[in-house]
Amino acid sequence: MKVFSSACTFDYSWDEVSTANWRKYCPWNDKVTHVVGVDTLSRTVDPSTGILRTERLITCNQSVPQWVLTLLGGTTTSHVYEVSYVDPVSKKVTMCSNNLTWSNVLNVRETVTYQPSSIDPSATTQFTQEAKITALCGGWQKIKNKVEEASVERFRENAKIGREGFETVLEMSRRVFGEQRDLEKQKL
Template sequence: MKVFSNEVTFDYSWDEVSTANWRKYCPWNEKSTHVIAVDTLERFVDPQTGILRTERLITCKQNAPDWLKSLMGSCETSHVFETSYVDPKEKTVTMVSSNLTWSNLVNVQETVVYRPYNDHQTRFEQKAEITALCGGWQRIKNKIEDTLVTRFHENAVKGHEGFETVLEMSRKAFAEERERLAQAQAMIMDGR
């Protein structure tokens, strides 16, 4: 098993980050063009804890190296199952995901947590455990795990850049919405 971990601080509040998280794979995020579809399978709020639990299926264009495709089979898409928990009291967003594609050959378990760093910044913590299930072929197993750790590192850089774009666009959209609301309220007050 190999482990990839990453931590980043975003210069946005937890409220901004936790809201923008749902737009991470939107069309104007040029760094997530590999994501073909995000399907929400189930979503509910626990009435006792207030935690929003969401299950999603994420479909991506396959981006594995050719040598790995030749070992595992060449498929055009891959699927990831994600369960997320938004805890408004503790101010955490926790996302746990695992690969469905090639899961009989490699197991990737990823956990991402967003939590406030201070009033204006949010901490992003990412950890992925990668296990190739190739039996006694240690050399091939190590090569697969190393390749996937390298991919996680490359994708983490792109993901951070893309999410910064989403956060900025979300901030602008919220500012415009607040301005429209203020104008509407002023018009209502003037009409009285």
Template sequence: MKVFSSTCTFDYSWDEVSTANWRKYCPWNDKATHVVGVDTLSRTVDPKTGILRTERLITCDQSVPQWVISLFGGSPTSHVYEVSYVDPVSKKVTMCSTNLTWSNVLNVRETVVYRPSPLSPNATTEFTQEAQITALCGGWQKIKNKVEEASVERFRENAKRGREGFETVLEMSRRVFGEQRDLEKQLQ
């Protein structure tokens, strides 16, 4: 197993980030064009804690090398199962996802957390991301290590694009919803 981890700070409040998170795969995000569908499977609120739990199925068109499809079968379309928890009291969003497609060859378990930055809790949000990547190639340790290392590198590149795309969504959300709030104030 190999682990990828990353942290960054978004210059947006937790309220903005936790709201924009649901728009992460919208048309504004030109870095997420591979996401072709997001289906909400269930959504519940715990009456005692107020925690919103959401299960989603994310469908992607990946650029899979033809030799991989020839060797293992399948198609470039893949599915990811995501469970998220939004805790409005502690101001924490936790998202856990795992690949459903190719999981018999490569298992990726990702956890993402958004929480207010302790340095500036009303203005910035900390983002932490960790992915545990395990190749399931039987007893061939050298091949397994190479597959895991290549997967971590690809994950690193995709994570960078994902953060850039989310910045675009955050900026657009602030602009659009800031204008909406301004209009609402004028109408009052």
């Protein structure tokens, strides 16, 4: 197993980040064109804690080398199962996901959190990401290590692109909803 982890601080409040999180796969985010569908499977609120729990199925078109498809079969379409928890009291979003497609060959378990940063809790949000990547190649340790290392590197590249795309969503959300709030104030 190999582990990828990263962290950064967004210059947006937790309220802005936790709201924009639901828009990160929107059509105008040109960094996530590989995401072709997001289906909400269930959504519940725990009446005692106020925690919103959401299960989603994310469908993607992956750029998989043709030799991999020939060797392992399958298509470039893949599915990811995600469970998220939004805790409005502690102001923490936790998202846990794992791949469903090719999980018998490569298992990827990712955990992402958003919570107010210690730098400026009212205006900035701390983002943490960890992915545990396990290649299931039987007893071939050298091949297993190479597959895991390549997967971590690809995950690192995709994570960077994902953060850039989320920044775009955050900027757009601030602009759109800032203008909406300004219009509502003018009506008063």
